[in-house]
Amino acid sequence: MRREPPQTFADYSPLLFPAAMLTIFFVVPFGTMIAVSFFQRQQGGFYTPAFVFDNYARFLSAFFGGVLGFSMMMAIAVAICCVLLALPFTYLLTRMARRVQIVWLVALLSILSLSEVIIGFAWSTLFSRTAGITNILVALGLMSEAKALTPSFAAVLTGMVYQAFPYTVLVLFPALVRLDPTLTEAARTLGASPLKAFFTVVVPALRNTIVATLIMVFIFALGSYLLPQLLGRPQHWTLSVLITDQAIYQSNMPFAAAMAVFLVLVTLGLVALTVIAGRKGEAA
Amino acid sequence: MSGLALQNVVKEFGAFKAVNDVELTVPHGTFVCMLGPSGCGKTTLLRMIAGLDLPTSGAIRLDGEDITRVPTHKRNLGMVFQSLALFPHLTVGENIAYSLRIRGAPKEDQKKRVEELLSMIHLSGYADRPVSKLSGGQRQRVAIARALAISPKLFLLDEPLSALDAKLREAMQVELRQLQQKLGITTIVVTHDQREAMTMADTVVVMSGGEIRQAASPIEIYRRPADSFVADFIGQTNLIEAESDTRGHVTVLGQPVPGLQLPSGAAKATISIRPEDVHLTAPGAGALTGTVTFVRDLGGTIETFVEVADRQIVAVSTPRERPEVSVGQQVGLALTPDVCVVLRK
Ligand SMILES: Nc1ncnc2c1ncn2[C@@H]1O[C@H](COP(=O)(O)OP(=O)(O)O)[C@@H](O)[C@H]1O
Ligand SMILES: [Mg+2]
Numbered sequence: 001m002r003r004e005p006p007q008t009f010a011d012y013s014p015l016l017f018p019a020a021m022l023t024i025f026f027v028v029p030f031g032t033m034i035a036v037s038f039f040q041r042q043q044g045g046f047y048t049p050a051f052v053f054d055n056y057a058r059f060l061s062a063f064f065g066g067v068l069g070f071s072m073m074m075a076i077a078v079a080i081c082c083v084l085l086a087l088p089f090t091y092l093l094t095r096m097a098r099r100v101q102i103v104w105l106v107a108l109l110s111i112l113s114l115s116e117v118i119i120g121f122a123w124s125t126l127f128s129r130t131a132g133i134t135n136i137l138v139a140l141g142l143m144s145e146a147k148a149l150t151p152s153f154a155a156v157l158t159g160m161v162y163q164a165f166p167y168t169v170l171v172l173f174p175a176l177v178r179l180d181p182t183l184t185e186a187a188r189t190l191g192a193s194p195l196k197a198f199f200t201v202v203v204p205a206l207r208n209t210i211v212a213t214l215i216m217v218f219i220f221a222l223g224s225y226l227l228p229q230l231l232g233r234p235q236h237w238t239l240s241v242l243i244t245d246q247a248i249y250q251s252n253m254p255f256a257a258a259m260a261v262f263l264v265l266v267t268l269g270l271v272a273l274t275v276i277a278g279r280k281g282e283a284a
Numbered sequence: 285m286s287g288l289a290l291q292n293v294v295k296e297f298g299a300f301k302a303v304n305d306v307e308l309t310v311p312h313g314t315f316v317c318m319l320g321p322s323g324c325g326k327t328t329l330l331r332m333i334a335g336l337d338l339p340t341s342g343a344i345r346l347d348g349e350d351i352t353r354v355p356t357h358k359r360n361l362g363m364v365f366q367s368l369a370l371f372p373h374l375t376v377g378e379n380i381a382y383s384l385r386i387r388g389a390p391k392e393d394q395k396k397r398v399e400e401l402l403s404m405i406h407l408s409g410y411a412d413r414p415v416s417k418l419s420g421g422q423r424q425r426v427a428i429a430r431a432l433a434i435s436p437k438l439f440l441l442d443e444p445l446s447a448l449d450a451k452l453r454e455a456m457q458v459e460l461r462q463l464q465q466k467l468g469i470t471t472i473v474v475t476h477d478q479r480e481a482m483t484m485a486d487t488v489v490v491m492s493g494g495e496i497r498q499a500a501s502p503i504e505i506y507r508r509p510a511d512s513f514v515a516d517f518i519g520q521t522n523l524i525e526a527e528s529d530t531r532g533h534v535t536v537l538g539q540p541v542p543g544l545q546l547p548s549g550a551a552k553a554t555i556s557i558r559p560e561d562v563h564l565t566a567p568g569a570g571a572l573t574g575t576v577t578f579v580r581d582l583g584g585t586i587e588t589f590v591e592v593a594d595r596q597i598v599a600v601s602t603p604r605e606r607p608e609v610s611v612g613q614q615v616g617l618a619l620t621p622d623v624c625v626v627l628r629k
Contacts, residue, residue, distance in 0.1 A: 180367060182366075185365070185369070186363070186369035186371075188356040189356055191383050192357055193355075201371060207373065
């Protein structure tokens, strides 16, 4: 089938509705935020229109730069952990009987229905000293006494991976189902053990899907602001936490807006880099 | 014994027997075609030989060694899948070198072997192309080269040519057969196309309902089919009842055929007569008599449909050897014992 480019203005009409929605709910608010990021803050929570770089200048201080770096690192760690866990899991899942697949997918979907608050409190209970999983280890004789595992970086990471895992599986699932099972069988007849076949055939054949999934989980994790507060120390707080703090508690809209704009720009830059790197790899 | 042996191999899927008690020996260097209608268990049998499926019972031996439970990747075989299963993320050369890379062969050796195989399949210079840029026939050849890279003990192909158009398929059949003879490799091809099987095989194995109906050379399968299924499945045939009286005199549709014998004691049997063995003569005089109901003139051959005692008999002849007949005319059909094959059932 050949695709003709649209000829007349009327051919573009199906785009009108989404274009209008995008303008009203994305372009306008984002434009407002960019404008506000240059405004002058007034004492007492108000701001006046202006064109100053104070907000950006303040952001470039060592403290906020550090938080930005930590947020990025955290999101990357979550993305990598999720894909590392979800890829073999989903691969095995696609090879199970239909009934088993449905049970697992329903279970994963039900995690999606949990709010971030519930996930946060559930994990902080599981990681607590009095009621946490260390008590089980003590009962099994693997640990001498129960201890608190939260607040800590590992606790934040665990909570965020738990939250993003179902999304990762759901994104990988269709691609893995569509992957021709005879590809791995062919690899096996050619002398590859099942594990080798997975790494030399399944993973490379799904490269683009894996990169896309990494980017999706990365962006998803970047927006998380409750779990770092519930499971981490202040030094584990992400930029999203600080933005919320500035916007709501410090009433410093211009500075919050400047941080948000910066976060968007850096994120776009990272995603672009990943895509370019992916293209290069493909050409090689 | 050198070669492949299947001993009482059974494969059940739940209560369903996909392969039922298969017994077969394939001497080293033989080209075997498994032939049968769709769903008769050919793929299942091939997958068990490859180790991709485990038999429910029975044993598979290769060169005397029991390999029934040896995992696929330790069997040193080459297999071409119906879907070809070329790796989309690798180039032609990388696809062919895959089995060598997995075994850790040095880079230069891999390169040399790839060159060798590419020239064997007439695709020299294609090593760096992505497989998606190849035509159907070229992909076919690459899949064959990839399976042969390690010089396997056993070469298995599951309907390898079914995706190609008719002309290319016939050319590839000849090529595949010549390649196999050059390499002297034990080869098993699954197909549902009897022409393909006749073209390539040393031994044709006709299967139906998970069982082997007959295993013999193509010409014997054609000339001496074991039962009515084989006779009907391989080429075109006329299946007719023959009767024997107590003195052993056999009649076919009421016409005595002196010299024809049924298995001792049998009063009835089915016989198979190939259309090209039915000779049209003038009516009467020691032949079946019938009425011509249809004539199909295909240029090279003419098929004449003759109705004898409510049965349709087809005769095929070349324009030269056939007398002029037209629809509605009475003709005689000469039957000699040597063209009547008595079937088992
Ligand atoms: N994994 C399976 N589970 C259940 N039934 C199967 C399975 N594989 C094959 N079969 C059945 O076994 C029979 C033989 O299949 P197959 O060997 O693929 O036939 P062929 O290759 O001769 O067309 C078919 O009736 C098919 O439905
Ligand atoms: Mg099949």
